[in-house]
Amino acid sequence: MVIWSHLSCNLKAMERKNIGIIGIGRIGEVHLCHLVQSAQVNVTYLVDIEPVHGKIRNLVKQYGLQNVKVINTEEVTHMLSDKLLDAVLICSPVFGKPHKKSELVKFALQAGKHVFCEKPVDLDPSVVEECYKLAEDHRKTLQCGFDKRFDISIRKMYDKIKAGDLGELRMIKLVARELPAWINADYLKSSGGIVVDSAIHELDLICWLSGERPESAVCFGHAKNPMFKECNDVECAMIMLKFPSGLVGYIENVRGVPYGYDQRFEVLGEKGMLCIENPSTTHLQLWNEDGRLLDTIEQNGLPRYYEAYRMEKQHFIDVINGQASCEVLPDEVIFNSKLTQYCTKSLRTGTIVNIP
Template identity: 90%
Template sequence: MVIWSQLSCSLEVMEHKNIGVIGIGRIGEVHLCHLVQSGQVNVMYLVDIEQMHGKIRDLVKQYGLQNVKIINTEEVTDMLSDKLLDAVLICSPVFGKPHKKSDLVKFALQAGKHVFCEKPIDLNPRVVEECYKLAEDRGKTLQCGFDKRFDISIRKMYDKIKAGDLGELRLIKLVARELPAWINAEYLKSSGGIVVDSAIHELDLICWLSGERPESAVCFGHAKSQMFKECNDVECAMIMLKFSSGLIGYIENVRGVPYGYDQRFEVLGEKGMLCIENPSTTHLQLWNQDGRLLDTIEQHGLPRYYEAYRMEKQHFIDVINGKLSCEILPDEVIFNSKLTQYCTKSLRTGTIVNIP
């Protein structure tokens, strides 16, 4: 009896969750790769529009996946009715067709599935709150995709701040610049704007690193590109946050630099400063009479945060297996959604916005 009990326990631990992925585009493909590499889940469904099915079949073949069902987005409710399915990853656009992203979140939770959803869940904070209330009512996990929290350097920065290595914080400065290559007008019109689509990561990090929430925000920006102007968006934005403790948060967000994916972090405290610089693509250096030349920095966000994405998926897998509680808390995601709206309001009006 003891031997059988131990064997049953071992089999239970080894049981893999069944997962479906909705949206196999730029980010969905990265998440699919990490799910496969984990070896801890069964990818059961891959969902996207008909035009993407050729690419999806190539990925299925590349990863040697077995018994995967490739279905259209119109069939997503049929997938969610499958009682063998445990969880879904939602990587579709905010206003995807025929269902927008938050509708998919609600459908999945109502069907009793755990959900990982790329940010933003919705452009309306009230809808984000509804999604988390539904997750609570159904006893399911809803994890929002704030991947930068899982970057090893940022995580170490967080640990040192919490350990008191910097003492009282004075300034957090985050720089986020990127190449404009993949951005087009169609994407911009549905993204919610630069704050909601891009700076939301930095807003989340400032609140997470500091353990505080700002009392006011001001945001300025401009667009030189005609495409950005026509889409009522900006390509360069600066956000300043004021906290009751005296801490100042500064975010610089630029879409359209010629040299690569520029991500720098500085946290200044009374005892010193923590900083994260851009990693080079290789360790190669050229030393000559002109000085020291480093190799280029990463050119895009996916390779820069590749390991963070992997750790983010591992966290979700551990959560739905009951090993951990989700670190991305509902009230944090809801507040971040509201904060993007306050900053966007400041950007549109040119005024300081007080935050309740």
């Protein structure tokens, strides 16, 4: 009897989960690509505004998705009423129409669906907290998309820090620069600003790696590009964080460099340093009288973190199958949401902000 019960639970966990994706833009396509390769899920709904449906149908044909339903964002409640649907990935803009991202999160949780939501869930920390409270009340998973935690190099850095290989930490330096090609004024106006839109990943990493929360923050930035000025945003920002242990955190975020997707991370401790450099697009090297020439670095974040996105999705699948506990904790996401607001306040006022 016990053996049969255990077997039936395992078989239930092995059943394919039915998943819908809301927002088939840049990141939604990446998630779709990973999900269709999984033997553990069926993609049953793709949801976006009408003008995107042509592209979506091409993706449906490309991946051979015979039973998927392509519907408008206005029909999302129809999808959520489907009792066979297990989970939803929400990849729409924060201020999407006709529903904000956080509203979609709440709709899905209230309908009894697990939710994976790209960052940020909302610009208002209190709304983020409401979403997690709703997930708790309905006993459903709400996982926020912090993909860099699942990068193999960053994960190994985290493991070595926790194993004590560096001893007491002294400084963490995270550099994140990218090409400006895909950023436009419409995006900037709805993004919430450079801290919420971009530096949020590094703020999450620095707290996760250190195991601490900062007690003060200061952020400076500037905009040389007129488009950023017109949108009341900056293209270059620097954040410094002071932690209770004495650890100092430094984050540099630039949206607009000419040479590629530059992501470098350093953690300095009393026993040594861990660092992650930019991987080249190939292993090719040219050696001659001028020295050694490496191939170019990746030009955007999708190839750089492609495997991290896949592992992030696999973790979500494991969680909703009851095979793992969600590693991206509610209190971490809620605090990170508050931290982005403190850093944004510092950027706007030019002052050091104490963090309660």
